[in-house]
Amino acid sequence: MDVGIPKPEYPRPQMVREAWMNLNGEWEFEFDDEDKGKKEEWFLYHSYSKRIQVPFAYQSKRSGIHITDFHDIVWYKREIDSKELVPDKRYLLHFQAVDYQAELWVNGIYAGIHRGGHVSFTFEITPYLKEGKNVITLRVEDDSENLELPRGKQFWKETSENIFYTRTTGIWQTVWLEPVNEIYIERIRMTPDVDRKMIRMEILLNKRAEAELAVEISYGGKRMVRDTVSIFKGKTVREFKLDQNINKEWEHKCYEWTPDNPVLFDVKFLLRTGTVPKDEVGSYFAMRKVSVENGRFLLNNRPCYQKMLLDQGYWRDSLMTAPDDEALIKDITLCKEMGFNGARKHQKIEEERYYYWADKLGFLVWAEFANAYIYSEKYVEYVIPEWIEAVTRDYNHPCIVAWVPLNESWGVDSIMCREEEQAHASCMYYLTKSLDTTRSVISNDGWNHTHSDLLTIHDYECGGEALQRRYASMERILKDMPANRTLFARGHHYEGQPVIVSEFGGIAYQKNADSGWGYASADSDGEFEEKYREVVESLLDSPLVQGFVYTQLCDVEQEINGLLTYDREPKLPPEKIRAINQGRK
Known part of the structure; x- marks a missing residue:
């Protein structure tokens, strides 16, 4: 099976935009075992003594540090030159996963906090950016011995044993920057209805705005649906029927997703206000149903x-x-x-x-x-x-x-x-x-x-x-x-x-x-x-x-x-x- 790997590896395949900046690579890094970084304002002035390869946790070999001692507070720093940014855009800074509590400063200004070590989160950093060098600083706190925190297989001792493994502290998935306009698609929720051969789409914008959304569904490069939807107060819900556009080519093929037949439909969303394009997003979905009936698991x-x-x-x-x-x-x-x-x-x-x-x-x-x-x-x-x-x-x-x-x-x-x-x-x-x-x-x-x-x-x-x-x-x-x-x-x-x-x-x-x-x-x-x-x-x-x-x-x-x-x-x-x-x- 030909599964050509898209490069670079876009971190959010369900909602793809063409423009983005991968921030993986070398970051400045520091342990803060005495928890003095905030008091000493490391987000403003600090000479970081280590370098780390993001997105690998300091406990891993790939990080370049590779020690498993307890260091429950760590700091990261990286610079971005404004020359790398597109003018007149808003910028979203995405973290795919940081374990456990992350606090962000941009150019010394506090930008937000997120708790949760296994999920993605985003900060808009536009108000904090300036001409020239922009400094991103992240403080991460992960209590190695706190058993009330969601931790999975990460052991609360320094050496792994039994069914538990080496811990992960800090950034452990991709960090990336994304330019958007003042109005953009914030969330897409797609629900297939196999029995009715329909796909239900819920589109949520970043603000309660009015706009027009062009939706195009295709398979193998052949268009199956094209429609324009009105968005009112930042949200719309619409169903699209697929079987009326399934021609003879499909008679010998099942369009339902299974492990033996993983059929995926491509979707393009084009957001406009008036005639002005505001956002363009690519995605995909599958026609797949999971149910339990009469004691049987059904696909x-x-x-x-x-x-x-x-x-x-x-x-x-x-x-x-x-x-x-x-x-x-x-x-x-x-x-x-x-x-x-x-x-x-x-x-x-x-x-x-x-x-x-x-x-x-x-x-x-x-x-x-x-x-x-x-x-x-x-x-x-x-x-x-x-x-x-x-x-x-x-x-x-x-x-x-x-x-x-x-x-x-x-x-x-x-x-x-x-x-x-x-x-x-x-x-x-x-x-x-x-x-x-x-x-x-x-x-x-x-x-x-x-x-x-x-x-x-x-x-x-x-x-x-x-x-x-x-x-x-x-x-x-x-x-x-x-x-x-x-x-x-x-x-x-x-x-x-x-x-x-x-x-x-x-x-x-x-x-x-x-x-x-x-x-x-x-x-x-x-x-x-x-x-x-x-x-x-x-x-x-x-x-x-x-x-x-x-x-x-x-x-x-x-x-x-x-x-x-x-x-x-x-x-x-x-x-x-x-x-x-x-x-x-």
């Missing part, structure tokens, strides 16, 4: 067996930051070569370019929040706004078929009995549904579910016969407790949801100098293949299981239970894994 109204991998989204030299687009493509391509149709991105809101390639290559994704570990009012204050930002940002990506706000009761470890923690899990379920009714939502992946669209189970039993017995009947599924946890929290019960074994396997196999652990072990290619076959075939043989998530894609730090090494080398030929996943002997 485009047809049963879909999800064969997925647990993917931590870590790399040896760059930690949570993908080295480049090729690395993202390689992960998805290897998964598909091994016979998987999706991934559960574990404890990490992934960068938008990952979702773009999953959209383009045809790859299902469960999008999961990075959880905290201690429940409190402060925890709730941290979690909910960031989760809303994540769901809102990534709503348009067709690859995402499920939202996972909580995993294994992390942050709500007394959910079995405590009413407030059950209420929180239900709140996260209904909050997500209030933002998006088009996808499945899993309340607490693994066990102790409250309200949930899927019954997901974490089961690291490695004996094939035991797995076959457990998943042969619903009575046994609901009775057994694979992790010594009930599948539902007290007061909640099974209501016919599809059953997905969303973690299993985890077979350790050492293929290089990396040592570590897994939930079972193998000492040779043959033993690894047989143990993998045993656990997978046990689930494929079940009349009740409708999908699985094998642990895991690749080795990560001290875990060597991947199908690939940490450097993404297959431990077995992909075709052997594929044959097992397809049920072939």
